[in-house]
Amino acid sequence: MDTPFGDIAARIRWHRNLLGKNQTEYAELIGVKRTVLNNWETGRQRVSLDGALLLRAKFGLSLDFIYAGIDDALPMSLRNALLESPIEIS
Structure with a gap:
């Protein structure tokens, strides 16, 4: 991803997709506006x-x-999910 924070964006997008949530649902879960999440996810x-x-x-x-x-400090369930479905940085 050719954005300054593309690697961070990819990790957040990966996690949201892992949970099967759209941006609105994920943003509501963490208490931020969808536009804020979108800015994070686009880098x-x-x-x-x-x-x-x-x-x-x-x-x-x-x-x-x-x-x-x-990934050392992630809960084991997330570390396993990361192994099964690696993050793709586009």
């Missing part, structure tokens, strides 16, 4: 610390995973 805007903390609190996504792609 136009980097996830704020507050946004990353919401993702961590709701889904157990570690900040290391969100920002750097390090």
